[in-house]
Amino acid sequence: MLIQWFPGHMTKTKRMIEDHLKAVDVVAELLDARIPQSSANPMVEELVKGKPRIVILNKADLADPRETDLWISYYKKKGISVVPMTVGNGKNKKKLLSLIRETAEPILSRWRKRGLKNRSVRLMILGIPNVGKSSLINFLAGKASTRTANTPGHTRGKQWVRLSDGLDLLDTPGVLWPKFDDQTAALRLAATGAIAGDVFNPDEVVPVLLSSLAETAPQVLKDVYGIDDVNRDPQLLLEDAGRRRGCLLPGGAIDYDRAEMAVLRDFRNGKLGCITLDPLPKEEP
Structure with a gap:
């Protein structure tokens, strides 16, 4: 059985991402640290089109730390900023917020020169379903700002979340690509829960x-x-x-x-x- 999963709402999500990219400063791609390659959506690089980007290796507490270190080095060699993340870990939170600000600083500097000194950093979070986007946003915001669930595809609409420390985050529904050319990756996605149980x-x-x-x-x-x-x-x-x-x-x-x-x-x-x-x-x- 070939695993194929591309619900109709994901086509709308792709269009929504394209529509709102101009409004954000930084794009964060949220990956599952257990399957960094399998959980990376090939559409993201095409969609962001040169927008400042960071990679968050989520659920790092469930991954082999030695392998995570190797993946961090891999992304850094490609010139991509990366941070491991475990929701609930305060040190991880500080590192992530610092990285977001650091990545957005060149853009904010240009805004300050135009007289907008108090403009917040605007961040878009992209990732496959059930990789932990809503839980991460709740953790960063310090409150239950978005609904969370363990069912893939739970988040459906655009949700802006204002953080008290000058960060505006945009959550989007999870996006999977229309065809899994690599069935090993598809099976690993299913194993981690990224693909709904009724399609595998x-x-x-x-x-x-x-x-x-x-x-x-x-x-x-x-x-x-x-x-x-x-x-x-x-x-x-x-x-x-x-x-x-x-x-x-x-x-x-x-x-x-x-x-x-x-x-x-x-x-x-x-x-x-x-x-x-x-x-x-x-x-x-």
Whole structure:
């Protein structure tokens, strides 16, 4: 089954982003630190068209910190400002706000020369659904300024949020691209919860997740699910995980549906530890 997901409202969102880019100073692209490449929308670079841009690696507390450091270096080499983020972490908040102001300073300097000395920094936040945009804005604002939900596509309309420290933030609905050319990326998006559960088959997503864990974090499978030999068919790894989680049918057979959902919940909730699924892109020769 190929995962394809481009609800009609996302076409409207793309037009809305294009319409409002002129009103913002800085664009922040919010990525999932566990899957920086898979959660990066290829449309963003085309949409921002040279607008000052920063990358926020959100949910950094769920990602492997060593891998996050490598991704930070990767973006910096490309000349893109980047900051890891965990909603609730005050130090992360200060670093992000400082980076936003630093990035916007050349624009604000031009406004000051025109006599607008108290103009706020205007920031647009872009990202795929369920990457944590609304939760981040709530955290930056210090109050529940926007609705939040764990259902992809929850935020539907334009929402400006005024911050007390001179920042105006524009939240937009999440945007995914119309076709997933890389199905591995699509499956990783599904694993993290960025794609709604009714458009993917856990039978395909969970084996890919388990295979990735067997390669990148084999000790996790041993510690959490008691799997001694991770170099086996993912279906056998699922059986071991299901047995450890008590996902059994009458008579002791594995309840595969429950086992798949248990593995997904464990990964999404951080019970498997700090995991990064996306390796750095291979350097071009």
